Amino acid sequence: MDRYVYLDNSATTKISDRVFQAMVPYLTEHYGNPSSIYAMGREAAQAIEDARKKVAGALNAQPNEIYFTGCGSESDNWAIKGAARRLARTQGKKHIVTSVFEHHAVLHTCQALERDGFEVTYVPVDKLGYINPADVEKAIRPDTAIVSIMYANNEIGTIQPIREIGAICKAKKVLFHTDAVQAVGNLPIDVKADNIDLLSLSGHKIHAPKGVGAMYIRRGIILDNFMDGGGQESGKRAGTENLASIVGLGVAIEEVYENLEEKVAKMTRLRNRLIEGLLKIPCTRLNGGTENRLCTNVNISFGGIEGEGLLLLLDLNGIAASSGSACTSGSLDPSHVLLSIGLEHGIAHGSLRLSLGSDTTDEDIDYTLETVPKVVERLRAMSPVWQEWGEDERAGKNL
């Protein structure tokens, strides 16, 4: 294969050289258990505290407000279950507010709590993929334990009005959690200014390894533990620390925020080139608004074709991407995110998500814009749906 273009950075990212180099000593000679009292243990504990400072610094938090976890999903589970269960027990609060298009780590956590007798209100999103803070305000009740709204959507990249939602929750004295897994590293985040009580983030989305995440817990907030056991993480998250990966996460978060403006400007320009180029293909639509959108995210639907075939053909041409098609979810239904913004099933099945990274180049975009139209044309030529459509439908009248 001549060319390999990786446009699935929202799925995972490459470990950066700096992160890798920083991790190696903790996988080799400095392998001590951070709980041990001797020098090698103390060194390990110090490395974790250094990483904690770096994560805190990136979010405008204090180091003692940062807890390391196993992944973004664990952070989401801990935030929501930990708050809901505690507040149900201590204050009789058994209601949760979230949105219809959260990541499954949040949605399935809420559904698990529903089975335990909690009530959940799912606020809608508009056709461009934004939550209206007024809808969150209306959904909050006297017995609401926690509000959980994602910072930026993982499929369509829309950035939510987190600051306003945070202010509403603060005024109503309700805990506010945000899943910021896709936002961290792509935009500046200030937990204080944004009125965030709890924030989830993941290492492997920002060039750290898989298997490490973190949670910001504003000082003074007490959650039920998600993982009980030893005294690690101030007794709040048991389990021997994933030392090297935590070190990696610290370096990664510091690195992604260096020259952020410059990187965002470059990625925004490339993203816009990609969107404009792909929309020249007949019968396509951009999913999600353009105003407040991650600089990394492109999500396009192509009428008359199905996404998995598209991904496989792109893969055969050296392009890695993802789709909201049912085939990638293991069910017959396409992406809940695309359905939530009003797409028909057939159109949602034919969606393509391309997610850029800071190392994406103009040449990558050129190649993608050369390849996607050919692949779409090939699939349309064999699609009974496309073959049966008239001129109006092929012009995208129904999108």
Added chain:
Amino acid sequence: MLYSAKVMEHFANPHNVGEIPDANGVGEVGNQKCGDIMKIFLKINNGIIEDVKFQTFGCGAAIATSSMATDLIKGKPLEDALQLTNKAVVEALDGLPAVKLHCSVLAEQAVKAAVADYYRRQGIDPTPIVGNLEEDCHECSCEGTEDAHCSH
């Protein structure tokens, strides 16, 4: 998702893609809602499937099963085509991931629907020959079931 080399081969270079303008049996199954539609065109002469083509809206497995199912019935007597099972298609493709087995069911049904259409055009009631066709794609979803249709 792990596809066999055979599935990838049939997906990347599918056989019998297209339509037959003077087909005398055409069957379409599936719907856009669940993401798979297969349309099969047959040209039948003296009880033999002289030519077969397909059009498919669907995933890699849907395209590969369409390609394989059409290969398996091309040049064969109608009776043989009616004997085609989803299992035979799956075996010929060296297996399919469990969540994709419904695609092979769809391929079997598309062939049967096309044959039924042929009989109908001949003024023959296809039901006693072809049987009742399930066209609800949720019927052919095999996730977590032990449906006989779906076993390897």
